[in-house]
Amino acid sequence: MIKRPARIVAHQPQLSRWPIGHQVRIAILSDLHACPRWMPLEAVEGAVAQTNAIGADLIFLPGDFPGHLPFSRPLEPASVVNALAQLRTPFGVYAAMGNHDWKDDPSARKSRAASTKWHDALEGVGIPVLSNQNIRLKSGDMELALVGLESQRAFGKWRRAGRSADDVERALDGIPAEMFTIMMAHEPDIFQVSDRRVDLTVSGHAHGGQIRLFGRP
Ligand SMILES: [Fe+2]
Numbered sequence: 616m617i618k619r620p621a622r623i624v625a626h627q628p629q630l631s632r633w634p635i636g637h638q639v640r641i642a643i644l645s646d647l648h649a650c651p652r653w654m655p656l657e658a659v660e661g662a663v664a665q666t667n668a669i670g671a672d673l674i675f676l677p678g679d680f681p682g683h684l685p686f687s688r689p690l691e692p693a694s695v696v697n698a699l700a701q702l703r704t705p706f707g708v709y710a711a712m713g714n715h716d717w718k719d720d721p722s723a724r725k726s727r728a729a730s731t732k733w734h735d736a737l738e739g740v741g742i743p744v745l746s747n748q749n750i751r752l753k754s755g756d757m758e759l760a761l762v763g764l765e766s767q768r769a770f771g772k773w774r775r776a777g778r779s780a781d782d783v784e785r786a787l788d789g790i791p792a793e794m795f796t797i798m799m800a801h802e803p804d805i806f807q808v809s810d811r812r813v814d815l816t817v818s819g820h821a822h823g824g825q826i827r828l829f830g831r832p
Pocket residue numbers: 679713714715801819820
């Protein structure tokens with residue numbers, strides 16, 4: 616069992632098109648990689664309690680829920696999502712999926728199904744999974760778009776044609792040009808190509824590091 620609390624990193628980006636007259640606090644809980652030996656259920660529950668203590672307006676879960684570490688098997692989705700269902704926030708909890716969510720469901724990956732057991736489990740406890748789709752978040756007269764991109768490495772180790780499940784055009788479909796837009800994508804690969812339609816990008820996957828060696832991110 617992990618006895619330390621999870622590491623919290625705070626950022627305060629200055630966003631020129633930010634449409635709201637006050638600050639909004641977004642908590643991002645990513646890459647849980649839940650598994651009994653390294654990230655047991657108690658540690659997931661601890662991270663949920665820490666996140667709730669932040670008092671965020673919104674919570675994003677950008678993927679990689681199951682563990683994949685040596686000598687340990689992933690936790691089953693039901694126990695992890697039941698812990699995540701305890702997250703509390705006034706404007707909602709939203710998820711996007713990562714490479715390991717697909718890897719943990721070989722039959723869905725092989726058949727290129729529309730969803731994995733992790734998608735289904737999250738939706739089952741009322742946490743929407745944004746899979747190449749967008750929604751509007753409204754508060755009073757403010758409105759912004761939240762986009763969730765499907766994993767860019769769903770069907771292979773690297774982001775290549777035919778190995779990705781992401782569809783940027785479909786994900787952004789219907790968002791007015793003037794609307795402030797946040798995109799959540801598990802892998803940050805997509806953000807190397809700047810897209811003027813997106814104001815703020817959020818990802819996980821890099822586990823705190825973002826480097827490129829020999830052309831690979
Ligand atoms: Fe990942």
